[in-house]
Amino acid sequence: CRKEVHRRQKVVVSNALLDAPLIRACQSEMREHQCVTNPQDSDKQLSLINLLLCLEDRIKKGNQIKDECRREMLAHRRMLMSDYAVSPEITSKCKNEMIQHCHTLYRQGASGTIDQRGGRMIHCLFNAARRESNFSRECLFNIKSLVRAVDPGSDIRADPLLETACRSVIDTLCAKIKPGDSNIIMCLLDNIKNTRMTEDCEDRLMEVAYFMARDWRLTPKLIRTCQKNLIDLCKLPESWSMNNNMTDVQLGQYLGCLYQKKQQLSDNCRIELKRIMSIRTKAIGLMPEVEDNCMADLALCKNPEIKGEVRELQMT
Incomplete structure (x- = not known):
């Protein structure tokens, strides 16, 4: 069967x-x-x-x-x-x-x-x-x-392993968010360093976040609130698609454009962009520009927390 x-x-x-x-x-x-x-x-x-x-x-x-x-x-x-x-x-x-x-x-x-x-x-x-x-x-x-x-950023239930690994954390730290809401995974990322975050949940979450951090199309609320700004201010083609295989550099340029033009953004877009940028500061793995280009230098840092993150990222 x-x-x-x-x-x-x-x-x-x-x-x-x-x-x-x-x-x-x-x-x-x-x-x-x-x-x-x-x-x-x-x-x-x-x-x-x-x-x-x-x-x-x-x-x-x-x-x-x-x-x-x-x-x-x-x-x-x-x-x-x-x-x-x-x-x-x-x-x-x-x-x-x-x-x-x-x-x-x-x-x-x-x-x-x-x-x-x-x-x-x-x-x-x-x-x-x-x-x-x-x-x-x-x-x-x-x-x-x-x-x-x-x-999985739009609905954590689409990833059974991630949902299972993070269920206890969701019930504790993100309990007010209804099931299927895209804010659940953002809540988890926002609490990545919370003492109630479990190791298994963090590991599975960072595996997914690696791709989310490199493709703003996987962040639903950012798309909803900033799509018009991306088109009007950053020249994003109106025909943009989830099926387009944009390079990491191209994807990063659009997010960088939003940040550079943050004073011209709509209020909702500016608030969401600020939230995304704040979440990215929680861990090196959420900052592609740093993770991809600075690992060798970060390995020399004496800060125990940074050394721990670098060691985790370098483990094979």
């Missing part, structure tokens, strides 16, 4: 059009927002990741998505994060990384052990992408696509 479910999941990930409940729930949104197959594709397939990215585009640009469709999207995001083996791009493009950096999990096979179904292989790859300089571009490209499609 498990093998058949696994086989079915792999089929759906390759071609979401074969998932009747998903298509039934989201058909009006797919039609309205042209989430269709590529007309040049003779196979007429629509990958699950591309469908989720298309629908997520609509949400981030202020369009309405029915609750039924949102529920199906969440279920499929959880599926993608729960078992790496259902994603053909991950299994093929990240094989070397799994063997090299996640060998214990990889040796267990791709049939779906408890650890793999819980998302540990995906998070292991997240961690390796963050720490390993020899992480391949092909694997990183597909990992980034997966993160954008799953978008």
Whole structure:
């Protein structure tokens, strides 16, 4: 039974059009927002990741998505994060990384052990992408696509391992935020150094935050409040998309532009930008410009807290 479910999941990930409940729930949104197959594709397939990215585009640009469709999207995001083996791009493009950096999990096979179904292989790859300089571009490209499609920053429930690891912290420090709210993950990041933060939650959180810190599109409230400013002041094309593979430099330039023009921003955008910048000061791993360029110098710092962070980031 498990093998058949696994086989079915792999089929759906390759071609979401074969998932009747998903298509039934989201058909009006797919039609309205042209989430269709590529007309040049003779196979007429629509990958699950591309469908989720298309629908997520609509949400981030202020369009309405029915609750039924949102529920199906969440279920499929959880599926993608729960078992790496259902994603053909991950299994093929990240094989070397799994063997090299996640060998214990990889040796267990791709049939779906408890650890793999819980998302540990995906998070292991997240961690390796963050720490390993020899992480391949092909694997990183597909990992980034997966993160954008799953978008755990918009709803932590999309990442079962992260949600489980942080449940006690959420119940303690973020209890007033309703389930599914994008503010939950921001609350966790804001409390990254709180004494009630657990080690397991912090580790899983920083693995996801590595990608969020490098792509402002993964910070929902920033997009909602600053999208007009990004277009008007920073020349962000109105056709921007979650499916566009912008470089880290390009993404950083837009955020830098907002900061440089902070006096011209709308009040809501300025408040949210200030909050994001404040959260980034909580840990070196939340500051891409520092983490990517200054690790060797930071390793010389005598401050025990900084040395501890650097040591954690340098661990293999």
